[in-house]
Amino acid sequence: MHALTALFLALPISALAGSHEPWAHRRRAQHWTRNEPVTFARRGVTYKLSDNFSGQALLDNFNFYNQADPTHGLVQYVDAQTAKNEGLAVVQDDGVVKLNVDSTTQLQAGQPRKSVRLESKKTYNSGLFIGDFFAMPTGCGTWPAYWTVNGNEWPNGGELDIIEGVNLNTDNQITAHTGPTCTLSGGHINAALGHLVSPTCTSSADSNSGCPWTPQGNASYGHNFNVQGGGVYAHLWDSTGISVWFFSRGSVPGDITSGNPDPSSWGQATAVFPNTDSCQTTKHFHDHTIVINTSLCGDWAGNAFNDGGKCTGTCDAWVADPSHFKYAHWAIASIKVYQPQN
Numbered sequence: 001m002h003a004l005t006a007l008f009l010a011l012p013i014s015a016l017a018g019s020h021e022p023w024a025h026r027r028r029a030q031h032w033t034r035n036e037p038v039t040f041a042r043r044g045v046t047y048k049l050s051d052n053f054s055g056q057a058l059l060d061n062f063n064f065y066n067q068a069d070p071t072h073g074l075v076q077y078v079d080a081q082t083a084k085n086e087g088l089a090v091v092q093d094d095g096v097v098k099l100n101v102d103s104t105t106q107l108q109a110g111q112p113r114k115s116v117r118l119e120s121k122k123t124y125n126s127g128l129f130i131g132d133f134f135a136m137p138t139g140c141g142t143w144p145a146y147w148t149v150n151g152n153e154w155p156n157g158g159e160l161d162i163i164e165g166v167n168l169n170t171d172n173q174i175t176a177h178t179g180p181t182c183t184l185s186g187g188h189i190n191a192a193l194g195h196l197v198s199p200t201c202t203s204s205a206d207s208n209s210g211c212p213w214t215p216q217g218n219a220s221y222g223h224n225f226n227v228q229g230g231g232v233y234a235h236l237w238d239s240t241g242i243s244v245w246f247f248s249r250g251s252v253p254g255d256i257t258s259g260n261p262d263p264s265s266w267g268q269a270t271a272v273f274p275n276t277d278s279c280q281t282t283k284h285f286h287d288h289t290i291v292i293n294t295s296l297c298g299d300w301a302g303n304a305f306n307d308g309g310k311c312t313g314t315c316d317a318w319v320a321d322p323s324h325f326k327y328a329h330w331a332i333a334s335i336k337v338y339q340p341q342n
Contacts (some may be wrong), residue, residue: 042240043264047128047338053120053290054334055095062118064089065293073143073298074319075101075115088116096134101142101294101328107320117293124148124288126237128261128338131162132252134230135331137294138222140167140311141318142328143301146233148288155179155203158285160273161210162233162244165221166301168310172221174244174271175212177203182279184211191243191272201279213271215246220270230331232256236263238340241274241281261338290335294328 053061064080083089090098102114129148137144145164150157156179164173174194176182182201194213201211218224225231229249234256236243245266247253255262275281295301297315305315318324 042238044342045262045264046341047261048341049259049336050127050339051122051337052334053336054332055097056091058097058332058335059089059091059118061122062120062290062292065117065119069112069117069295069298071143071295071298071300073295073301074110074112074141074316075294075296075298076112077117077293078114082114083116086114088114095333097330097332099292099294099330099332101137101296101325103322103325103328105322107322109314109317109320111320113296113319113322113325115294115296117295118291120290122289123150124237124290124337125286126239126339128234128236128263128340129290130232130234130256130261130334130336130338132230132232132333132335133163133225133331134333135226135327135329136163136222136230137328137330138168138226139324139328141296141301141305141315141324142167143295143298144330145291145293145295147291149291150285150287151289152287155208156284157287158281159203159210160235160237160242160244160285160288161212162235163221166304168222168308170218170220170222170224171214172225172246173197173212173214175210176201176242176273177208177210178279178284179203182211182281182284184273185276185278191268191274192270193268194270201273201284211273213244215270217248219248220246226327234261234263234266237285239275239282241272241276242285243269243273244271246270292330292332294330296328 066077066079069075088100099116143166147161149159155177159177161175178201180202184199194215197212199211203210219228231248232252234245296319302315305311
């Protein structure tokens with residue numbers, strides 16, 4: 001066994017961030033042919049709310065991870081009391097939860113900045129997950145993520161990155177990571193609206209790109225997501241596989257806002273990871289924890305800091321200036337989990 005692989009498999013959930021490693025984001029161009037669209041959401045299924053993580057309930061039902069960042073970011077993740085005392089985890093009067101990066105303390109270059117990482121106390125093996133976000137962290141040096149993972153058995157227990165990007169990216173990445181063997185064949189591309197970057201979901205400590213999808217348009221991540229009032233990321237995890245939808249604020253289905261979601265009415269998903277012979281999702285994904293965090297610099301955002309020329313200087317120096325993180329926050333309306341009733 002590779003020594004680094006052994007290290008990853010030994011890490012508990014509170015110390016793991018599977019896809020958040022430098023090799024996780026080496027994109028390989030793929031060209032696929034689309035045929036007739038396919039949908040995996042079953043018709044006639046009624047979903048009942050099982051968990052409503054909103055307002056104070058969101059903070060009460062998540063653990064505050066306060067160990068060193070596994071992705072080597074320039075962040076100091078703080079405990080619940082520190083987050084509350086310093087305004088890094090706030091429930092506003094309207095019930096919206098703000099998860100902030102410290103934007104007041106002047107630091108030395110290379111010194112970590114305080115941030116928040118939440119991990120749900122409950123684990124899941126299926127469900128319909130609906131995350132409603134008004135804003136996500138944005139700006140040079142930032143690396144926000146909303147994801148689920150089985151950290152105790154990574155990568156064999158699977159990881160699903162629902163929101164992830166760095167710096168001034170405009171495209172979100174929706175990525176699956178699994179143990180051996182999981183490959184999305186060409187036919188699966190017909191089932192989603194997004195662009196598949198790589199079909200190989202199988203991951204390891206030294207080969208961890210996973211199988212990322214990128215949504216259409218430029219409102220799925222970062223500044224453009226925020227200025228249009230955010231939106232909803234919903235994913236359905238059942239025996240047919242995993243499907244992920246993105247809805248901008250003005251296109252959120254009425255059945256979601258009414259609390260009676262019906263994925264079969266939503267049309268083609270943005271990203272799909274079907275349960276097939278080439279990727280048995282029922283075996284690759286189990287016992288997942290929901291994670292929300294904001295890292296800074298580190299293995300991805302740090303290495304890509306100067307890509308495109310929009311972020312200048314060094315990431316270490318950038319993090320030292322608190323004014324750069326005025327907009328580095330999550331604004332979360334709710335994360336709701338539904339389970340099928342029939």
